[in-house]
Amino acid sequence: MTCTLSEDRHRRAFLSSVRAIVFLLLAAGTPLHARQQPKRLGNGDVIAMVKAGLAESTILLAVEQSPSQFETTPSDLVQLKNQGVSPAIIEAMMRAKNSESTPAEHATAPQAPSVQSASPNDAADVKLLSEGIFFKGPSGWTKLEQVSMTGGGSTHVGKMLVPGLTPQVVWTFRGAEAPVQISERRPSFFVKQSPYLVGIPGRTDRDIVLVRFNKKKDHRELQTTSGGNVLTFKSGFSKDKTPEITVTHVSDTIFKVTPSEDLQVGEYLLTFGGSGALGYDFGVTAK
Numbered sequence: 001m002t003c004t005l006s007e008d009r010h011r012r013a014f015l016s017s018v019r020a021i022v023f024l025l026l027a028a029g030t031p032l033h034a035r036q037q038p039k040r041l042g043n044g045d046v047i048a049m050v051k052a053g054l055a056e057s058t059i060l061l062a063v064e065q066s067p068s069q070f071e072t073t074p075s076d077l078v079q080l081k082n083q084g085v086s087p088a089i090i091e092a093m094m095r096a097k098n099s100e101s102t103p104a105e106h107a108t109a110p111q112a113p114s115v116q117s118a119s120p121n122d123a124a125d126v127k128l129l130s131e132g133i134f135f136k137g138p139s140g141w142t143k144l145e146q147v148s149m150t151g152g153g154s155t156h157v158g159k160m161l162v163p164g165l166t167p168q169v170v171w172t173f174r175g176a177e178a179p180v181q182i183s184e185r186r187p188s189f190f191v192k193q194s195p196y197l198v199g200i201p202g203r204t205d206r207d208i209v210l211v212r213f214n215k216k217k218d219h220r221e222l223q224t225t226s227g228g229n230v231l232t233f234k235s236g237f238s239k240d241k242t243p244e245i246t247v248t249h250v251s252d253t254i255f256k257v258t259p260s261e262d263l264q265v266g267e268y269l270l271t272f273g274g275s276g277a278l279g280y281d282f283g284v285t286a287k
Contacts, residue, residue, distance in 0.1 A: 041063065041066045042069055043071055057148055057278075060089060060277050063093055063096055067201075088169075091225075092275060095225075129192050133191050133280045134189065134192070135187055136187075136188045144178075144180055147173055147174075148173075149171035149277050149278075150172060150174050169225045170223045170224070171222045172219055172220075176215060176218055177215075178281035181282070187263075188256055189257045191256075205249070207272045208271070209271055210243050211241050212268050213266065213267040215267050223237075243263060244260040265286050266283070
């Protein structure tokens with residue numbers, strides 16, 4: 001059967017339409033995460049950031065908050081050191097590598113907070129607040145200050161202690177006390193985030209941790225590893241330093257954090273995840 005020129009054009013147009021529809025259906029059926037997989041941070045990326053002269057604190061935040069796939073064999077660690085990567089960054093890469101393991105391998109990981117719903121009054125109160133973490137006390141709202149680990153001056157480094165054979169990661173924070181001191185033993189905190197951070201892994205209400213500092217004469221310390229040798233080495237805070245907390249949803253960008261039991265007198269840090277290099281500090285006083 002012979003097709004006319006007009007019929008041939010219609011047939012080709014019909015086949016093109018069918019192909020376009022099939023493509024759209026296949027694209028729609030592809031999971032979003034499969035089409036938008038972020039690039040994982042690797043050893044080469046860290047070395048490139050170091051060579052570019054980025055601040056150590058900036059690289060630590062990138063390692064902590066970005067999806068990663070680091071290689072931390074002994075030869076890789078030696079290469080990182082030879083390329084100028086600091087011990088603090090190398091330890092952060094090792095913790096990120098360990099965090100890819102199963103939860104059973106991390107006995108020191110903080111417990112997941114319980115979650116409840118907030119009252120309408122809470123939502124009405126916090127909607128006028130700026131972004132940050134606030135303490136709700138009898139006299140009103142107090143904003144916690146952000147603090148990061150420091151080794152002295154403006155240089156951010158990790159202080160290394162060596163009990164036995166394996167160095168322990170201990171962040172040092174300037175000052176013996178936080179600017180915000182609270183007399184309540186069970187204070188409530190409201191976390192208001194940027195809409196761009198909502199749902200970002202590592203920054204959700206399930207990732208927030210309350211941890212107690214080791215207070216020294218003129219500074220505070222936070223140990224983020226344990227174990228005396230390679231076989232017993234673990235990353236994360238010890239259980240006795242992480243009071244259990246209750247998280248209450250207020251809105252998509254706001255949640256409330258309350259200790260489940262009275263806090264001991266001392267210095268504390270609200271932080272996301274288990275690295276503890278950056279967070280919001282406060283103290284609980286006896287008065």
